[in-house]
Amino acid sequence: MPGLGDVTRGRLLFGGDYNPEQWPEETWHEDVRLMKDAGVNSVTLGVFSWAKLEPRPGERDFGWLDRVMDLMHEAGIGVVLATPTASPPPWMGHLHPDTLPVDQDGRTEWWGGRQHFSHSSAVYRRYAAAITEDLAAHYGGHPALTMWHINNEYCTFDWSDEAAARFRLWLQRRYGTLGALNSAWGTAFWSQGYGDWAEVHTPRHAHYMKNPTQMLDFRRFTSDMLLECYLAERDIVRRHTPHLPVTTNFMPLWVGQDAWRWAEEEDVVSVDLYPDPRDPMGAQHAALLQDMTRSQARGPWMLMEQAAGPVNWRGVNHPKPAGLNRLWSLQSVARGADAICYFQWRQSRQGAEKFHSGMVSHAGERGRTYQEVKRLGAELGRIGGEVVGGHTSHDIAVLHDWHSWWAGDHEGRLSGEVDYPQVLTAWHRALWEAHLATDFAHPEHDLSGYRLVVVPQLYALTDAAIENLLSYVRRGGTLVSGFLTGVADQDDRIRPGGMDVRLRELFGIRTLHEWWPLDAGETVECDGFRGTLWSEEIEADEETLVAAAFKGGELDGLPAVLRKGRARYLATLPEPDHLRAMLAECAAEAGVRPVLEGLPAGVEAVRRGELLFVLNHVRESVTVRVPGAFRDLLTGMNVTDDLTLGRYGVAVLKP
Missing domain, CATH: 3.40.50.880 (Class I glutamine amidotransferase (GATase) domain)
Structure with missing residues (x-):
């Protein structure tokens, strides 16, 4: 099967989600200029474009996306094309209310946000398959297309009647008989014994505590239903483009998705990382998720989303201090990422995420955010040939x-x-x-x-x-x-x-x-x-x-x-x-030694292949003792014995 190496081809991917439909077409050409200046070589298109691509049921409007795809190809920028199925158009919920998820209290989750789909809805799945089929047929041969991105951050729970019907089928496949179900769920407790499959529902709001094994199976069921949705779309695009890898982005350590199981079905394992810049253990939080994603991938992986500055969903959304975006991006590379991407390219002026940062912030080209992104792009271009594909297993x-x-x-x-x-x-x-x-x-x-x-x-x-x-x-x-x-x-x-x-x-x-x-x-x-x-x-x-x-x-x-x-x-x-x-x-x-001995607090050393990454997570300069002679790929300078790193400094050392 194809993998990330078929896309990277000896370079680190650098870019992010691009939403040109939010901007007039004259802005697109300005975006391409800024992308090329920043070293962007990959963009993700179409993640939340379903209403634009299918404005009315069965109608297709691909013209605008054709022009963007052609523009990217002319600029030498590869496209990770998303299926837009994470956010159905308003007409779907209006015409087919059964496609909307229902919470455990019986309340419908309406359109107007995102992820408003029932993973169990046959109607939703039919529309999702149709738009995926047409996208794959239309763009499968486009020279800009490098990878498929299915849906986005699968994270929907559903307690609806249709979900309950699928839950019963799932349970019948798992247990076979009601006797086996009753035994597994311990239904002798609290008079919960089931005598007919029709009596079994999703674990909805109850007077007191719910059956814990029913809740456990409901979580298993949810992960499996979302996986079915992913696999259906994955198989469609694979049929049209068997030579291209397919991914979907995990939310980090999300409770509702068995990522071990999911990773087996992905050609490229990708994740979204948003550590809090004010968290003193933000670097460790990121390291945990990077280690976990690399282990799921069993090799190089893709950082699908990160923030160039603040997010918009914390109680207080702090920007990243100067240098922190570069440091955390290179930390991901050190821990196996072959793609460093963001949500999103240009910060939105409208909508729920207008205060979520972009690679180009509201400050524009002269803003610190874009200037730091531009520097990072140049550095990733400098080290990509040395690092891409490298993988280190640990003890x-x-x-x-x-x-x-x-x-x-x-x-x-x-x-x-x-x-x-x-x-x-x-x-x-x-x-x-x-x-x-x-x-x-x-x-x-x-x-x-x-x-x-x-x-x-x-x-x-x-x-x-x-x-x-x-x-x-x-x-x-x-x-x-x-x-x-x-x-x-x-x-x-x-x-x-x-x-x-x-x-x-x-x-x-x-x-x-x-x-x-x-x-x-x-x-x-x-x-x-x-x-x-x-x-x-x-x-x-x-x-x-x-x-x-x-x-x-x-x-x-x-x-x-x-x-x-x-x-x-x-x-x-x-x-x-x-x-x-x-x-x-x-x-x-057990015979396991630290990567480097005697490191100062807040300094991290990571080996990736023959390269040694040294990362300073504190605001003060530090001096690190390194064994032997190296060349720092970021600066081109030779390093022997002692390495000095400034605030949030990074060195990528090659023997």
């Missing part, structure tokens, strides 16, 4: 699974303070601050290539996943797990003993007596550190080392950290400095 894997997240995120859980993404972030942050490079992996993936595997939290694990972890440790791997792992099976059924017996034996837990969640801001004293969020009343077996015990309170003297052979278990979440020290110690014992 540490962080395990993550959407199904486990979904299972643990139910109303009746023990603590609303335990937020899975925050726990995942805390563990990745500890490794990032220790300058330890990481991949992400699914718990059923082949882990044999990793020296260290960490499990921040996997509440629900399949038998296959558990056996995979046991096999990994038996083969000599080092495993470190956080609390509340292996508690439930794939149906959110609590394992006997409160934790799978195989994992209890692996970690040296004789008995898990009780869970003791902590209140917001509460900590628990342990030997040498403080724990947060959680604690557990566990009893170790005689073969297990109690590496740290709780001190004081109800759990005084009981294990907080267990170690049995190459497996460790943390019954709490240590504060950041202590978690970092623990994981650094585990990595060292």
Whole structure:
């Protein structure tokens, strides 16, 4: 199958979403001039153009898009052509109200925004297929076309009657019989037993807590229905252009989409990244998402969207200080991105996102935003031939699974303070601050290539996943797990003993007596550190080392950290400095070293192939000790031993 390399061809892609339909045609020629000056070589067209392309049912207006496509080709700028199906025209909802999604309270989500489509609607799917078919037939041979972009940020939940009908079919395929469904959902509780498939609905608003396994299956169903929509359009464009890659852009770590499963169906894995410029851990947040996307892609990936300046959807939308856009863009390149793109090219003057930045801001060509974009484009052009296609696998894997997240995120859980993404972030942050490079992996993936595997939290694990972890440790791997792992099976059924017996034996837990969640801001004293969020009343077996015990309170003297052979278990979440020290110690014992030793705080070192990226995430100049002699591809200067980086400075070092 075609891939990103068929589009990049030895250069980094640089550009973003272009919405020429928002502007008079005389502006288009000015845009092309500015794009060429900035080094833009790729634009995405048509993402939200359905009403323009199909102003009335069945009518087609491709003339304006023909002129834009020709203009891009003449300028040597490739086009990632989107199917416009993320935002149906008003006429569709007006003529076919059943195409509109319904929330869990029965309220219709109307047009006037975006993503107002029911993934289960047969009418929506028919119209989406028709416009995709005509686009692919019309533009499949156009010389500007380089890639297809299906829909945009799939993120629609739907509780409608049509979704309920498809949910029943989905459940019948999964379980076969109502008896199996009732068993999986535990419907003996609260008199929920189903005697007819017609009684089964989407988990709508209820008087009290909803059935947790029904909610789990609804999330699985939602991910699968959205995937069906993607696959239908993907297969249409593939039939017309089998030589071109196809993608759709993930929202970062979005709860409603099993991105491991989706990535298997994409030729190019792409993501949208919008870390907050005021967040002191914004760079780590971006690094987590970059590591995750690279791991899903198993190689180079595409940054489909980022902001050149402020966004418009936070409570307060801060601009990026000078240099931060360049720094975060090059951080993505360091972590495997072969395409650096933005939403959007020119900042809109009207509409809901008129305060969301563009590569060309309201300040225009002389504005700082465009001038910084122009500098970045030149630098990406300078290093592209050296970096494109390069990929580095790492010695540490962080395990993550959407199904486990979904299972643990139910109303009746023990603590609303335990937020899975925050726990995942805390563990990745500890490794990032220790300058330890990481991949992400699914718990059923082949882990044999990793020296260290960490499990921040996997509440629900399949038998296959558990056996995979046991096999990994038996083969000599080092495993470190956080609390509340292996508690439930794939149906959110609590394992006997409160934790799978195989994992209890692996970690040296004789008995898990009780869970003791902590209140917001509460900590628990342990030997040498403080724990947060959680604690557990566990009893170790005689073969297990109690590496740290709780001190004081109800759990005084009981294990907080267990170690049995190459497996460790943390019954709490240590504060950041202590978690970092623990994981650094585990990595060292597993034979994993930091990318660079002795880095100052806030400085990041990342290897991509033979290249060493050094990134300064602080506002002050720093001096970094680097081993040996290098050439900085950004400046052309030779670097030996000491490297000085200014505020938000970056070096791309080649031996």
